[in-house]
Amino acid sequence: MARRHAIIIGGGASGVLLAYQLLRLGGATFRVTLIERRPEIGRGLAYHTGNPDHLLNVRAANMSALPEDPDHFWRWLSARNITGCGDPFCFVPRRVYGDYIASLIRPLVSRGDEAGGLRILNVECVSITEDADRVVIELANGDRLSGDLAILATGHDARKAPMACYADPWAPPSTAGIASDAAVLILGSGLTMVDYVLSLLREGHEGPIIALSRRGLLPRAHRAVAALRIDEAQVPFGASASQLLRWFRRRISAHLAQGGDWRSVIDGIRPYTQRLWRELPTRSRRRFLEHARAWWDIHRHRMAPEVEFRITKAIADNRLSLIAGKIIDIAPNPTGATVRYRRRGQTKLETLEVAAIVDCTGIVRDPGGTGNPAVRSLFDQDLARVDALRIGIEISRDCAVVDRDGLPSGRLFAIGPLTRAAFWEIIAIPDIRNQCAELAERLVRNAATVPTPPIARRAPVPIDAPTERMRLIGHQ
Numbered sequence: 001m002a003r004r005h006a007i008i009i010g011g012g013a014s015g016v017l018l019a020y021q022l023l024r025l026g027g028a029t030f031r032v033t034l035i036e037r038r039p040e041i042g043r044g045l046a047y048h049t050g051n052p053d054h055l056l057n058v059r060a061a062n063m064s065a066l067p068e069d070p071d072h073f074w075r076w077l078s079a080r081n082i083t084g085c086g087d088p089f090c091f092v093p094r095r096v097y098g099d100y101i102a103s104l105i106r107p108l109v110s111r112g113d114e115a116g117g118l119r120i121l122n123v124e125c126v127s128i129t130e131d132a133d134r135v136v137i138e139l140a141n142g143d144r145l146s147g148d149l150a151i152l153a154t155g156h157d158a159r160k161a162p163m164a165c166y167a168d169p170w171a172p173p174s175t176a177g178i179a180s181d182a183a184v185l186i187l188g189s190g191l192t193m194v195d196y197v198l199s200l201l202r203e204g205h206e207g208p209i210i211a212l213s214r215r216g217l218l219p220r221a222h223r224a225v226a227a228l229r230i231d232e233a234q235v236p237f238g239a240s241a242s243q244l245l246r247w248f249r250r251r252i253s254a255h256l257a258q259g260g261d262w263r264s265v266i267d268g269i270r271p272y273t274q275r276l277w278r279e280l281p282t283r284s285r286r287r288f289l290e291h292a293r294a295w296w297d298i299h300r301h302r303m304a305p306e307v308e309f310r311i312t313k314a315i316a317d318n319r320l321s322l323i324a325g326k327i328i329d330i331a332p333n334p335t336g337a338t339v340r341y342r343r344r345g346q347t348k349l350e351t352l353e354v355a356a357i358v359d360c361t362g363i364v365r366d367p368g369g370t371g372n373p374a375v376r377s378l379f380d381q382d383l384a385r386v387d388a389l390r391i392g393i394e395i396s397r398d399c400a401v402v403d404r405d406g407l408p409s410g411r412l413f414a415i416g417p418l419t420r421a422a423f424w425e426i427i428a429i430p431d432i433r434n435q436c437a438e439l440a441e442r443l444v445r446n447a448a449t450v451p452t453p454p455i456a457r458r459a460p461v462p463i464d465a466p467t468e469r470m471r472l473i474g475h476q
Helices: 013-026 072-080 094-109 191-202 241-257 262-268 270-279 282-300 305-316 373-380 416-423 429-449
Strands: 004-009 030-035 117-121 125-130 135-139 144-147 149-152 184-187 209-213 320-333 336-343 349-354 356-359 400-402 408-414
Touching: 004 013, 004 135, 004 144, 013 030, 013 094, 013 117, 013 416, 013 429, 030 429, 072 094, 094 117, 125 373, 125 408, 135 149, 184 191, 184 349, 191 209, 191 305, 241 262, 241 282, 262 270, 262 282, 270 416, 305 320, 336 356, 408 416, 416 429
Parallel strands: 004 030, 004 149, 030 117, 149 408, 184 209, 184 356, 209 320
Antiparallel strands: 125 135, 135 144, 320 336, 336 349, 400 408
């Protein structure tokens, strides 16, 4: 029997992990084509950095790419004697983790061919369509591929620079031509901002660095504490955002009173965060995004202790300033831009003259305006729709892409950050690895029992329908 052909669009960590699991579980059932426009596979935006100061924000012990083998990454590290990683609590450079992800896929590529295994195409996917019995992929070089399934693993959607004075937050500052004594404004104060500040400092930048966000909050740092064991029956699933927040604060207060660390409670709730999100009413989700997300993010997505030291020192040395405020307008000028802003709680407008602006604000506000041509093609054909909160695309309980009419596809699927509307906590490896393993298992199982139906559309899925609970193995 001929192998089915799965085409994965996106060769970052999500795409590589799905390809690995598909071939591990269904090497006799599937052959895989992985499409990635970048020359390096497995890195994406997160792990392509060459800056050794850019560390993982998850300890090595929790970064196995394989849910069935939670110590896999630590053994890989130990075998290579990576400098500075003497115990499982260490935080290694993200470039090293990219090497690890690439090492998973390398043996599979060596045996890839048209008949089976893995084939990698370093070219951009510009269009995805469905025929009666297949998916058709169009590439930027004019080639067309057909397959039985297509899975979007396109990761984070990078923002387009609105003005010439904007620098790419994912590229070294030197590529933007920023003078060493120039003022740099960073929009956002999360982990992407932290990385860019480290890049500026590593390149010897001596000018003022200003990070401006609505609340001026800085990510907290990791500590070597264990996750608190929280029983599932104790978690108030289905509660409103305010009820959930009150419960959460009580748990933290009680744990602190016993001499514990708030991080233990945050990590203890980790196995349940996706279900909590799915069972939140839409109104509560919206309120969370508007009022509580920034607070959750700084406690949930933390810095490595080494990074905390560098950022704290940069603030103490007046190399980095944090401002809580709102941008009023940005006017480009010959030397950069004039930025008017209002500090939080103030009415007075203030002005900054900066040579460069770096947008590190994170989630793209409207996926419908994506610059990714593959995703754009699905919207244009009504094969996909944006979720009610406009933070991702709508998917069904089995990660199938939902079309404009609310019908899930039998051939189009999505994984990783693109599915955050359904799962929210789906940007870190401990979550993505489980999603990939479960989807691969489901696809292999379905392929072995029933043929793929022609454009299999099931009953419409309401835009707020809960998705099935996915296993979460390990804690960040």
